[in-house]
Amino acid sequence: xxxxxxxxxxxxxxxxxxxxxxxxxxxxxxxxxxxxxxxxxxxxxxxxxxxxxxxxxxxxxxxxxxxxxxxxxxxxxxxxxxxxxxxxxxxxxxxxxxxxxxxxxxxxxxxxxxxxxxxxxxxxxxxxxxxxxxxxxxxxxxxxxxxxxxxxxxxxxxxxxxxxxxxxxxxxxxxxxxxxxxxxxxxxxxxxxxxxxxxxxxxxxxxxxxxxxxxxxxxxxxxxxxxxxxxxxxxxxxxxxxxxxxxxxxxxxxxxxxxxxxxxxxxxxxxxxxxxxxxxxxxxxxxxxxxxxxxxxxxxxxxxxxxxxxxxxxxxxxxxxxxxxxxxxxxxxxxxxxxxxxxxxxxxxxxxxxxxxxxxxxxxxxxxxxxxxxxxxxxxxxxxxxxxxxxxxxxxxxxxxxxxxxxxxxxxxxxxxxxxxxxxxxxxxxxxxxxxxxxxxxxxxxxxxxxxxxxxxxxxxxxxxxxxxxxxxxxxxxxxxxxxxxxxxxxxxxxxxxxxxxxxxxxxxxxxxxxxxxxxxxxxxxxxxxxxxxxx
Amino acid sequence: xxxxxxxxxxxxxxxxxxxxxxxxxxxxxxxxxxxxxxxxxxxxxxxxxxxxxxxxxxxxxxxxxxxxxxxxxxxxxxxxxxxxxxxxxxxxxxxxxxxxxxxxxxxxxxxxxxxxxxxxxxxxxxxxxxxxxxxxxxxxxxxxxxxxxxxxxxxxxxxxxxxxxxxxxxxxxxxxxxxxxxxxxxxxxxxxxxxxxxxxxxxxxxxxxxxxxxxxxxxxxxxxxxxxxxxxxxxxxxxxxxxxxxxxxxxxxxxxxxxxxxxxxxxxxxxxxxxxxxxxxxxxxxxxxxxxxxxxxxxxxxxxxxxxxxxxxxxxx
Numbered sequence: 001x002x003x004x005x006x007x008x009x010x011x012x013x014x015x016x017x018x019x020x021x022x023x024x025x026x027x028x029x030x031x032x033x034x035x036x037x038x039x040x041x042x043x044x045x046x047x048x049x050x051x052x053x054x055x056x057x058x059x060x061x062x063x064x065x066x067x068x069x070x071x072x073x074x075x076x077x078x079x080x081x082x083x084x085x086x087x088x089x090x091x092x093x094x095x096x097x098x099x100x101x102x103x104x105x106x107x108x109x110x111x112x113x114x115x116x117x118x119x120x121x122x123x124x125x126x127x128x129x130x131x132x133x134x135x136x137x138x139x140x141x142x143x144x145x146x147x148x149x150x151x152x153x154x155x156x157x158x159x160x161x162x163x164x165x166x167x168x169x170x171x172x173x174x175x176x177x178x179x180x181x182x183x184x185x186x187x188x189x190x191x192x193x194x195x196x197x198x199x200x201x202x203x204x205x206x207x208x209x210x211x212x213x214x215x216x217x218x219x220x221x222x223x224x225x226x227x228x229x230x231x232x233x234x235x236x237x238x239x240x241x242x243x244x245x246x247x248x249x250x251x252x253x254x255x256x257x258x259x260x261x262x263x264x265x266x267x268x269x270x271x272x273x274x275x276x277x278x279x280x281x282x283x284x285x286x287x288x289x290x291x292x293x294x295x296x297x298x299x300x301x302x303x304x305x306x307x308x309x310x311x312x313x314x315x316x317x318x319x320x321x322x323x324x325x326x327x328x329x330x331x332x333x334x335x336x337x338x339x340x341x342x343x344x345x346x347x348x349x350x351x352x353x354x355x356x357x358x359x360x361x362x363x364x365x366x367x368x369x370x371x372x373x374x375x376x377x378x379x380x381x382x383x384x385x386x387x388x389x390x391x392x393x394x395x396x397x398x399x400x401x402x403x404x405x406x407x408x409x410x411x412x413x414x415x416x417x418x419x420x421x422x423x424x425x426x427x428x429x430x431x432x433x434x435x436x437x438x439x440x441x442x443x444x445x446x447x448x449x450x451x452x453x454x455x456x457x458x459x460x461x462x463x464x465x466x467x468x469x470x471x472x473x474x475x476x477x478x479x480x481x482x483x484x485x486x487x488x489x490x491x492x493x494x495x496x497x498x499x500x501x502x503x504x505x506x507x508x509x510x511x512x513x514x515x516x517x518x519x520x521x522x523x524x525x526x527x528x529x530x531x532x533x534x535x536x
Numbered sequence: 537x538x539x540x541x542x543x544x545x546x547x548x549x550x551x552x553x554x555x556x557x558x559x560x561x562x563x564x565x566x567x568x569x570x571x572x573x574x575x576x577x578x579x580x581x582x583x584x585x586x587x588x589x590x591x592x593x594x595x596x597x598x599x600x601x602x603x604x605x606x607x608x609x610x611x612x613x614x615x616x617x618x619x620x621x622x623x624x625x626x627x628x629x630x631x632x633x634x635x636x637x638x639x640x641x642x643x644x645x646x647x648x649x650x651x652x653x654x655x656x657x658x659x660x661x662x663x664x665x666x667x668x669x670x671x672x673x674x675x676x677x678x679x680x681x682x683x684x685x686x687x688x689x690x691x692x693x694x695x696x697x698x699x700x701x702x703x704x705x706x707x708x709x710x711x712x713x714x715x716x717x718x719x720x721x722x723x724x725x726x727x728x729x730x731x732x733x734x735x736x737x738x739x740x741x742x743x744x745x746x747x748x749x750x751x752x753x754x755x756x757x758x759x760x761x762x763x764x765x766x767x768x769x770x771x772x773x774x775x776x777x778x779x780x781x782x783x784x785x786x787x788x789x790x791x792x793x794x795x796x797x798x799x800x801x802x803x804x805x806x807x808x809x810x811x812x813x814x815x816x817x818x819x820x821x822x823x824x825x826x827x828x829x830x831x832x833x834x835x836x837x838x839x840x841x842x843x844x845x846x847x848x849x850x851x852x853x
Contacts, residue, residue: 211803250701415568
């Protein structure tokens, strides 16, 4: 076959493959009706916003009810994670050295009070997050250490200059907490937004009844033509899982965006049948095991390593995913995410191998070497939140007993639990992390030395780790960055075994079929009502 | 009587001050920090500076005595302060929930009284008969059934039978009485049943005691009909312990329906109490404790007045 024929055959095969793929996709998904305007979406939020100012808060409880009143400068595409798309920025340009980001702000965007948005509002909002004035708390100030200055040279341009090129800067800027406020209000009172709402978002604020609900109505002058589809929304604050399930079953709410347990999902599906759709996804949250490196015997890496070696994560994943939203096995980066460690590589880390018998033998050997006696008693400190902490804790206890240890499960309310972790008053603890996007800057920060990361309860200091973190954070070559992340991972999870993941979480969102334009993603912080709509 | 009442009302002030001081100290003994709960418990990375800044803003870095003086100074001006969690005035936080809790307490009390007094009297008058046994079964079952469990059964019954659940949002009675009652009648039944069980037993035993008194025998001997003997002579005297039980149960209902409120997703004082404690919202806990203490104090004063009205032999000096 000559070259021309080969090309023709290859082209034909490609076309055929595309046709097959296309018809398969068509066959799999039912035709989607065109979006419909109207209706009020009732959804559940399991907690209430502590304040209305996302710049100072860290909880989804402020995102779900209040975020629809605001826009961001750039945002994660709600239907196509992790793509960053324009929101109030029409476009942007990054200088070749990666140090200057120039954003073109949309024209004709109005705040809910009728005033026009300019670059001054964007600058004032970002200033509040990155360089907060005295007395103003910004929860994510540390995430923008690389920012040198923000300027607004003309009403439609915002320029952000960085001290060093940060490969994650754009994603970082797309944080769902970076709401754009009105400059004039911030100048008058930088804390005004803690108790008030006024943005440019698709919905205007209507009502908030504490302990009960939050309501928004469509903003008729919204800058994006034809959006939002919904007339309004009502966020119902329901904390009890039983009441949440009942609200969905009775149709008083169509969805709870954070996620249900498998039992709740099954109950809803059984009751509603084909009127409900279940969407599942990986979740940017995980359970961690934290041995106290300030206490014997866990000040010895061999003892810490033995603990991780004793845990059968693959078996745990199969068992625990039936009863909880624990599931995927992964390292420091989310399994299934862009930085996920390939399984072959993951299995080389202590405690992540598939041969659990060999791992447990090794664990027993390490315990003997470290001078830990058979039947050694210690406590596993855990939170009193049933899902998923308690199944995770019980599983760990069982696993450690199989290498001759005798752990005791101590379950505490969140307040004393955090106080004890902070004071180092524990032997081993169950901890967790939850974030809004897959990026080493975010996911690795917890593992920095205790004097650099207040979220590191294990109490160790490791300057090599701190150095690796800094290196990856500034590395613009994705491959090299990934290598540094892998090095970091090996050191934290395996070589020094400072802290390690039990399992990552899996998001389960059952919702009424009436709700359209919603796609579950790996973060419950990224929900966006702009594209959602309701069928008749 | 008036002098007695004035003295009782004056004593309310030191009582509440003692409660306030005790609560102020106790809530600070419980381990846990509102700032960490707020900023760190979500699993997000927050710097130590931010945590310290927030603690300073909430006044938690001040010496304890200074925090106490600030709070008591506020109380003297009838200002309970602002919630450390939400930043809203404590009075507003409580007022939103008190309306629902008060209405639910009143409805549950109506259910309880309208069941307990007739059943208790009937069982006492027909002592040893099937009526007495049936009432005893009814009241023992009520005592043995937790309100929240009965609430769950009611919800499941409504869901399975009518594919309907009570509305989850509270609508004030004067805005839409139908919506209001369709939400609150179910928890009122669940709570009222248990409450009536306590009161039924108390009514029965008090009536049995009174029915053995000489003056009742005299009334029967005079040839009075059953109704005046039971209602006018016996019941009125038997009501004293019953009123005490009803009053104390009513006070309990204002802040004590935590689980039932969760089952029916009611935005009441009990749920607020649990939230405030789990968040270590000191100012809100203090405000709520003062509310509950005040309810108990005033219910007790009310009971004293009721005793005097029911039993002319009681005179306060």
